[in-house]
Amino acid sequence: MNSAGAALTIISLTVAIGSLVGFLARYHHKMDLEQWTVGGRGFGLVLVWLLMAGEIYTTYTFLGASGWAYSRGGPVLYILGYGPLMYVVSFFILPPVWELGRRHKLQTQADFFQVRYDSTVLAAFVALVGVVCLIPYLEIQLTGLGLIAEVASFGAIQRTPAMIIAFALVAAFVFVSGVRGVAWVSVIKDLLLVFAAIFVGFAIPHIYFGGIGPMFAALVRAKPNHLTMPGPTQDLGHTWYLTTVLLAGLGFYMWPHFFAASYTAQSGKVLRRNAVIMPLYGLTVPLMLFVGFSAVLVLPGLSNGDLSLLAMVRKTFPAWFLGIIGGAGALTAMVTAAIQLLTGATLYAKNLFRPLLAPGMSDEEVARVARIMVLVLSSGAVLLAIYSSLSLVSLWLLGSAGVAQFFPGVVLGLFSRRVTTSGVFAGMAVGISVALFLMLTHRDPYHGLNAGIIALCFNFFTAGVVTVLTPRPVVRFHDTIPAFAASQPEDQASPEAL
Amino acid sequence: MKRPSLGAILLGLIPFTASCFSVALWDRVYPMVLGLPFNLFWLILWLLLTPLCLWGAYRLEEPADRDPRSQQGGAR
Numbered sequence: 237m238n239s240a241g242a243a244l245t246i247i248s249l250t251v252a253i254g255s256l257v258g259f260l261a262r263y264h265h266k267m268d269l270e271q272w273t274v275g276g277r278g279f280g281l282v283l284v285w286l287l288m289a290g291e292i293y294t295t296y297t298f299l300g301a302s303g304w305a306y307s308r309g310g311p312v313l314y315i316l317g318y319g320p321l322m323y324v325v326s327f328f329i330l331p332p333v334w335e336l337g338r339r340h341k342l343q344t345q346a347d348f349f350q351v352r353y354d355s356t357v358l359a360a361f362v363a364l365v366g367v368v369c370l371i372p373y374l375e376i377q378l379t380g381l382g383l384i385a386e387v388a389s390f391g392a393i394q395r396t397p398a399m400i401i402a403f404a405l406v407a408a409f410v411f412v413s414g415v416r417g418v419a420w421v422s423v424i425k426d427l428l429l430v431f432a433a434i435f436v437g438f439a440i441p442h443i444y445f446g447g448i449g450p451m452f453a454a455l456v457r458a459k460p461n462h463l464t465m466p467g468p469t470q471d472l473g474h475t476w477y478l479t480t481v482l483l484a485g486l487g488f489y490m491w492p493h494f495f496a497a498s499y500t501a502q503s504g505k506v507l508r509r510n511a512v513i514m515p516l517y518g519l520t521v522p523l524m525l526f527v528g529f530s531a532v533l534v535l536p537g538l539s540n541g542d543l544s545l546l547a548m549v550r551k552t553f554p555a556w557f558l559g560i561i562g563g564a565g566a567l568t569a570m571v572t573a574a575i576q577l578l579t580g581a582t583l584y585a586k587n588l589f590r591p592l593l594a595p596g597m598s599d600e601e602v603a604r605v606a607r608i609m610v611l612v613l614s615s616g617a618v619l620l621a622i623y624s625s626l627s628l629v630s631l632w633l634l635g636s637a638g639v640a641q642f643f644p645g646v647v648l649g650l651f652s653r654r655v656t657t658s659g660v661f662a663g664m665a666v667g668i669s670v671a672l673f674l675m676l677t678h679r680d681p682y683h684g685l686n687a688g689i690i691a692l693c694f695n696f697f698t699a700g701v702v703t704v705l706t707p708r709p710v711v712r713f714h715d716t717i718p719a720f721a722a723s724q725p726e727d728q729a730s731p732e733a734l
Numbered sequence: 735m736k737r738p739s740l741g742a743i744l745l746g747l748i749p750f751t752a753s754c755f756s757v758a759l760w761d762r763v764y765p766m767v768l769g770l771p772f773n774l775f776w777l778i779l780w781l782l783l784t785p786l787c788l789w790g791a792y793r794l795e796e797p798a799d800r801d802p803r804s805q806q807g808g809a810r
Contacts, residue, residue, distance in 0.1 A: 310761070316777040317753045320784035324746045327788055328738050449769020456763055456771070463763050463771045474757050481754045505796060512788040518781045522774065651737065718737040 239555030243388040246559025247566055250428065251402065254567045258409035258421045258574075284501050284510050288494070294572040295380030298429065298565055299542045301521055305528025307541030309459075309467030312525060314480050320515040321485030327511035329489065331504030332650045332718050338499075344579070345495040345642070346587035352649040352717070353657040356591045361661070362642060363587035365668065366492035369635035370580045371617060373491075377573040378403065378621040380542075381566055387546040388562040396622055402570060407614040410574045410581075411607050418574045419500075425571050428564035430520060436561065437523025440530050440548055451530055458533060471681055479686035487640025487688065493579035495646075573617075581609035634675050637688030641667035644692070644699050653719045659703030667695025742791035749784040753777055 297315065304312035333348060340351045345366060350359035378399050385398030410418070438448070445451035455462060466473040489495055501507050524545065531544040535551065538544055549561050585606035590597045597605075641664050648655040671691035674680055680687035753776075760776045767775040 310773070313761075313773055313777055316774075316781070317757075320749050320781055321754060324749050324784065324788065327791060328743075328746065447769065449766070452766065452769060452771055460763075464761050464773060465757075474761065477757050477761075478754055481757075482750075485750070485754065508792055508796065512785050512792050515781050515784040515788075519778070522778055525774070 239558075240388070240390040240392050242555040243390075243559040243562060244385075244393070246556055247384070247388055247562040250424075250560070250563025251405065251566050251570070254421045254424050254570065255405050255409055257424060258418070259412055260420075284497075284506055288497055288510065288514065295377050295565065295569040297521060298524065298568055299380055299383065299545055301524040302528030302531070302545040302548075303540075303542035305525040306531050306538065306544040308469050308472065309462040309532075310465040311467055311469055311472035311477065312528070313465070314477055314484070316518065316521055316525075317477065317481040318484035318488070319518040319521065321481065322488035323511045323514045325486055326489050326498075326514075327508055329646060329650060330498040330507040330511070333495070333646070334498050334501055334504045334507055336717060342499060343496065344583050344586055345490075345492040346583055348495070348649075349645060349660075350587070353645075353660060355657050355661070358657060358661050359587050360592060361664070362645075363583040365638055365641075365664075366583050367580045367588075369638040370492060370576050371613075371620065372635045374573055374576050374580070374613070374617040375621045377569040377576070378617060380569045382621070383540075383542060384546065384562045384565045384569075387543060387550060388558055390550075399621060400618055402566060403573070403614050403618050406570045406574045407577065407610055410578050410610050418571060418578065421567065421571050421574070425564065425567035428560065429568060432561050432564045433520040433523045436545075436549060437520075437526045440527050440552060443552060444530055444534050448526055451526070451533075454533060455529055462532065463529075471684065473684060475684035476681050476686060479681075479689040483640055483686050483688040483692065484636065486643050486692070487636060490639040490642040490646065491636075492583060492639070493575045495642075496579055496582075497575070573614075577610050577613055580613050581606040584609050584613075633680065633688075634671070637671040637675065637680075637686075637691060638668060640688050640692055641671065641695050644696050648699065648703075649719075650717055651719050654703060654708060655699065656703045656706040656709050658706045659699045659701075662702040663695040663697075663699030666698040667691045670694045738791075739794050742794045745787045745791040745794070748787050749780060752783070753780045 301312060301315050304315070336342065336348065336351065340347070342348055342351060344363070346359040346363035349362045350356060353359075381402045382395030382399045385393045385402075386395050409421070441448045441451035445454055452463070459468075462468060465477055489498075498507055501510075527545050527548055528541075531538070531548050535544065535547055538547060546558070546561070546565075550558050585602045589605055590602055594601075644663050644667075645660040648660065668691070671688055674682055674687035674690065682690060761773045763771040763773070765772055770778070
């Protein structure tokens with residue numbers, strides 16, 4: 237068997253085992269809408285960790301971190317910078333989000349807005365923005381899958397058929413087993429990814445330079461500016477780092493699929509403890525960076541930085557090992573894509589289709605529409621990934637700046653009694669317009685500032701002004717939302733007194 | 735669900751200050767620590783220290799399982 241054959245066999249085996257686990261995960265669980273979308277709200281610490289890690293450490297971390305280390309140098313540190321900060325944010329906002337979700341049986345991010353702000357139109361708007369922002373994210377996973385298949389087959393397999401096969405599998409296991417399938421496939425993928433990262437991250441600098449220290453010493457000698465900001469780029473300096481890390485840290489859990497993943501937990505406490513330990517999982521990221529930095533000296537002149545990890549592995553190790561790395565990468569892309577499909581489809585069926593077109597639908601019918609949407613969205617994403625090529629990264633940036641505009645609505649909704657529906661709606665609309673304008677006119681970064689953070693400032697400001705101008709809302713919540721908790725006598729006792 | 739305590743919020747602000755706002759202070763190559771450029775070392779250090787801050791915040795927020803609802807999901 238030639239080396240391409242060996243690598244591809246192992247990738248296919250990994251993907252096959254992963255998919256099998258995804259299909260088997262539905263055993264003993266009746267797949268109604270509740271089980272399919274939020275796993276019956278019964279996930280403990282380990283499954284929530286695996287689900288969240290599986291969703292968060294995507295192809296973008298795996299191939300993109302080494303890619304940016306290779307092509308952009310110092311600015312890649314933003315990935316390490318925002319990682320822990322998003323868990324700090326999740327520590328404070330996810331438990332009350334979970335609490336409200338449990339009380340009102342919420343399944344999607346738009347449901348949160350529906351219940352908190354009592355507005356179907358606002359919820360539908362959030363759902364629409366969420367689905368639109370998810371599509372470029374979905375495309376990134378597909379493109380990652382395509383890159384892996386191409387490199388691992390030494391060019392023998394075209395990107396397109398590889399993407400179609402992998403995506404058909406993803407759609408099938410989401411269709412059958414929902415979020416539980418995704419969590420269990422994450423188990424396999426995480427084991428492989430951690431193993432791959434540790435091994436490759438230490439081995440590659442050791443083989444070419446005799447260790448990580450000597451590798452950095454050689455890199456500093458050859459390219460003294462590569463390791464600090466702005467590195468080889470011109471506009472990614474300290475202001476950019478600060479604003480981008482802030483936006484990513486605050487906005488990360490605003491992605492509809494991360495937000496909705498919090499509903500799978502069996503208690504708010506699980507989410508808190510998860511936030512405490514999750515930053516440790518980020519220790520695999522520096523290992524990916526070591527590979528990208530090594531590639532700067534070992535493989536100069538790659539056309540696409542995102543290829544640096546796979547190209548280094550292919551150059552250094554036997555083909556079967558490239559197969560393992562490729563398999564881990566492929567499963568990573570599939571897990572992420574699966575949860576994004578699941579979220580997008582549920583958002584569409586539950587918060588757009590039902591309230592606007594078919595108000596009388598039962599939950600079973602919503603589940604059916606959502607499953608059909610899984611197939612529609614996956615075919616759509618495949619078509620987009622095949623026919624649109626260049627601006628993936630800019631689309632992704634647009635997506636994350638877009639979802640970050642939910643942040644004021646969520647935070648004010650949890651911690652302010654005064655905020656009004658019109659305030660949040662107006663702020664969100666202004667924020668999204670500003671983000672769109674700056675990005676579509678290529679003004680990101682704008683005077684060194686991340687465009688999304690500028691939009692977020694406009695968003696908060698508008699929400700504040702409109703809230704002050706609109707009448708005080710009628711209080712309807714009691715102890716589920718922190719802003720209303722002070723009225724509860726039991727909560728007035730200080731923790732120290734107990 | 736109660737509001738987070740001031741102590742927990744302050745503990746949460748520490749990682750933000752250390753790995754975001756103070757970037758101009760630590761974004762340099764020297765001194766290299768454990769063979770790593772200083773900026774990379776600093777951020778890896780905060781991957782380890784952030785859980786400590788959040789653990790402190792956790793102790794403040796969930797003192798002694800006094801809410802019976804949160805026990806069913808269960809620590810022990």
